[in-house]
Amino acid sequence: MAVLNATASSVVSQNLLAGIIANHNPYVLTLSAAIATAVLYRLVSRILFGKKSRGEPRRRMRATSLGSTKMMVSGVLPKTAKYDSIINLALWYDARLPKQEVLQKAFADHVVPHMRFHSIPHQKVDCGPIDWVCQRVEVEKHFFTRKAQMRPSLEAEGFAATAEGAVRRDVEELLNTTLTTKADGRPWWEVHLIEAPVATSGQSAANSTRPPGMVLVRIHHSLGDGVSLMEMFADAVVDADGTPISQLNLFTPASRGARASFSPLKTLKFVGSALKSIVQILGLATVGGDTPCSFQNSSRQLPYQPNRFTVYFPSHSLALIKKIKDTLTAKEGKSVTVNDVEFALFAGATRRFLLRHGEDPSSVHLRALTPFAMMEKMCVETKYQTVLRNFWTFVANELPLSEANGIDRVRSSNRTWSRLKSTALIPAAFFLHRLASNLPGVMQKQTSNDLMKRISVVFSNVPGPQKAMFFGGEEITATHMLYPNVAQQVGVLSINGILHMAMVMSTTHDKGQTRRWLSECFLEELIEVAGSVGVSRMDVMKQVRVV
Template identity: 20%
Template sequence: MERFDNEEELVEPVSPTGQYLTSSSLSVYILGVLEAEIPIDDSQTVPLLQNLFLPINSRFSSIMIRDKNGEKKWKKVEVKLEDHIKVPTFPNGKSSNFLYDEHIEDYMSTIALEHLPQHRPLWELHIIKYPSTNACGTVVFKLHHALGDGFSLMGALLSCMQRADNISLPFTLPSSQRPRSIYNNTNEALKRVPSMVSLAFRTVSDFGWSLLKSSLIEDDQTPIRSCAEDVKLRQMVISNVTISLDQIKEVKAKLGVSINDVLAGVIFFGIRLYMQEINLKSSQTQSTALVLLNTRNIEGYKSVKEMVEKTNSRAAWGNQYAFLHVPIPELSDSKYANPLEFVWEANKEMNKRKNSLATHLTGMLLDTLRKLRGHEAAAKYLHTTLRNSSTTISNIIGPVEQMAVANIPVKGFYFMVAGSPESLTITIMSYMGKIRIAFGVEKDFIDKQLFKSCLENSIEMITEAARKISA
C-alpha cells in the first residue's frame, strides 16, 4: 500500500471497520448483480459513471494509502474509468439461441476470487453482454466492502436508477414496517423485560457465548463447513433461488412471525436437508449462523446527500452493522414432519439475541482491541469469528418497482459477499415482489445443485405446512 506524507491532499481517515476489512486477515468484497431485460447497450457507460456514480461519494474516486504515521486514509485521485470497466468475451455458442449460464457462472466465480488493484479506486464494473436463462445481459458491480455496507451501496444504486414505469416518481419499499435496528430493539427491550436483572443476565449469557464462539469454540466439520486450510479468498460458486414475497407473507401471517423469521427458518431447514442428504449424522451437528443486522435506527433508505452528511449519524454512510450468533436447529424426525418448528425456533433465537445488549459489548470489545493492539488484532478477531461459524446471512431490501438505467429495465437483482473464510455465504434481496436467496458455496466442496434443490424443497415444505393451519 502506498505511503503518503502530504496531509492536505488526504480526503478522510478510513473507518475502523474499513480497516478491519482491508487487513492481512480479511479482504471482503460485495458483488451486486443486475439482470437486464433487454440486450445491453454499453455506449453510455462512461458518462453514466462520470456523471452519476463518481459524484455519489468521494470514496469512489479515492485510493487507500497510509499517512506518515502508518494510518490508513482515503486519498482522492483522478479516475481512469476505462480501467474499471470490464467487458468479457466468451466462446461462440453452438446456436443463435445459446444461453451462457455456465460461462457467466464461471466468470463470476473468477472475479469473486480476484483482489482489486490497490493503486486505483476499489471498484469495478463488469458488463456481460451474453444472454442467460434469466436475462438478456448481466451487469456485475464489484466493490470493496471498505467503501460501505449494503445499506450505503443500495442507497447509492437507487440514486443512479430511475423507475421504469415513471421516472418522475420515487421508489417505494415493500413494507412500511420500520427496519429492525439493534439499537432500536435495545430501547424496546428495556421496556419489555420484567427487570434490569433479566436484561443483564441475558446480555452476559449472549456476550459470553459470542466471545467463546469468536475465540475458542468452533462449529463442527460438516457438509457445509470444510475446515479447509485458511485462504483469504476461497474459490466460490454462486447461484440463487427465487421466491414470491407473497408466499413468504402467507407463511408470516399464518405463524404470526416476521418475514425475516420465515426466511431464516427456510434457510436453516434447507441447510439441514442438504446436510442430511450428504451425511445423515451431520443433520444433528453443532452449526451456527452469523446473522448480520443494520444498526442504523432509521426507516427506509435516505438520500445520498443525507448519508454522506457527517452530522446525520442516524443514516450515515459507511459500515454500520453487527452480527448475531444464531444456532441452526438440529433436524429431528419431529421437525422433518413439521418444518414450521424451524421458523418458530428462528423467531425465538433471533428475538432473544436482539433483545440484549450483547451486540453493544461486542462492538466495544472490537474497539478496545483496536485501541490496545491495533487494527490487525481486531481484524483477526473478526476473521476468527467468521471462520468458527458455518455460514453468514445478510439481507437488503430493494424497491417494489422495476428499476431502469440508461433505458435498460432491470429484470432481476441480487448480491453476494466474497472473501469470508467460510464455505457457505447466504444473502437475501427483495425486488419487484420477489425475494432472491443467493448463495456462494466453496467450489468442489458443496454441491451447488443439490443445495439449491434443498432450499427449494424447504420453501415448499414450509409453505405447505403453513397452509394446513386453520385460519
C-alpha cells in the same frame, strides 16, 4: 470480530469464561480489562443510542468494529490468509443490457461524487488512521466488457445450459480475482458488462444489437457496508417513471423512535443481560466450533483459496413467503417475519443436503452470523462525504437442523430471533466493537481469523424496493449479492416482489453436484413449508424461477 450468540445459558457463559481465562487469550484478557467498568446500560445506551439535543448534527462513528473501514483497508485477516474483501452485486437484465455509455454517465453523476469512490485509502500502519487521497477518475477505465460463451461443460459444472447459465459461469471466474482497478492504482471499484450468448436463429431485430446479460458491480468492502452502499445508489436507481427510488424507508435509523423508560429493576436486569452477552461474545472466537460436516468441510481453509463457487437458489415470490409468515402469525399469535421464514428455509435446505450425504442432522451443530447494520438519517448537504461507512456488527444464531419438519424449523427460527431481539446482545456487541477497534491490528486480525475458523456460514437478508427497478435505462430482472468469504456466505435480496438467494462457498465435493443438490433441497423445503399452510405444489412452482 465481535459476534452474538442468542441461545447460550448462564451456565454455558460461566464455562466459557473459565475456558477463556484458562487459555490466556491476550485479545480476550485485554478486552475483559477494558470493559470491566464500562458495561453499565446507561453508558452503552448513551454512546450508541443517546438522543442528541435538537439541532445538533449527529456524528457518524467510524472505527466501530473488527471489520470497520480501517481494518478493511489493511485486510480483515492476517496477510498470510491472502484474502481481500470484495462485494459483488450481480444485476441480470432479461431483455437487454444497458448501453455502456449510459451506465458510465450514471456512475459519473451519482456514484463517483462520493468521496470514497474518487479516492484511494492510505495507511501508515495496519488498522491505523486512513488518508483518503482524491484522484482524477476516468470512469471509462473502471468499465470492462466480455461475452459469455455456451460451453459443453456447463451442465457438468452445475450451470443451466442457457444464456443466463453461461453468464453465471463467467461471473464465477471474476469472483475469484482481485480488483483490476486496485492493482492499477485507481479507486477500488469496477463494473463488468457481460453479454449473454444469443442464438443466431429466431433472434428479433430489436434485441440483435444489444443482447441480454449481466452487470457485475465489484466494490471493495472498505468503501462501505451493504446499507450505506444502498443509500449511495438511491439516486441512480429509478422506477418506471424515472423517479429515484428511495431505499431509506426499508431500514430503521438509529435516531428514530422514542427512548424507552427504565425502572431500577429493568436497568439491573439489562446490566445482567449485557454482562452475560459480553461473556458469550468473547467466547465465540476462542472456544469450540461448528461440527465438521459435508456442508462446510473445507470452507474454513486458511490461507484463503480463490476457489469459491456460487450456488443460486430458486428465486421465489415474496407474496408466498408472506403467506407462510402471516398464516403462522395468525395461528400462533406470535409475530413471524420474512427473515424468520427465509432463515428456516435455508436451514431446511442444509438439513436435506446433509441427509443426501448420509449424515445425521440432529448431531450437527452449525451457526450462522448475520450482519446487523446501524442506520442513520442521511444529511443531504454532506452525503458525498458521510454516507459511505462500515458501521455494523454480527448476531449469531443456531441453524434449526434437528426439527423433523419444515414448519417446526420456521417456529424454531422465530423463537431464536425473537429471543435475540429482546436481550442486550446487540448493544453489547456494538459496544465491544468500539472497544475492539482500539486493539493492535495484529490482535484484531487474529481474532477475525479465529472466529471464521469456528463459524459455518454468514447469512445476510437485505430488503429492497418492491417495484420495478431501472438502472442504466433498462429494467433489472434479478439481483444477487455475491461475497466470497472465509465461511460460506449467503445473500438474500428482494426486488419487485421476488426474493433472490445465492451462496458463495467452498467444498471438496463435486461443484456441479453441490449446486444441483442445494438448489433442489431448497425447492423441496419450500414446497413442504408452503404445503403446511395450504399452498399446493403446483401453486408453489408458479411462484419460483429456477435457472
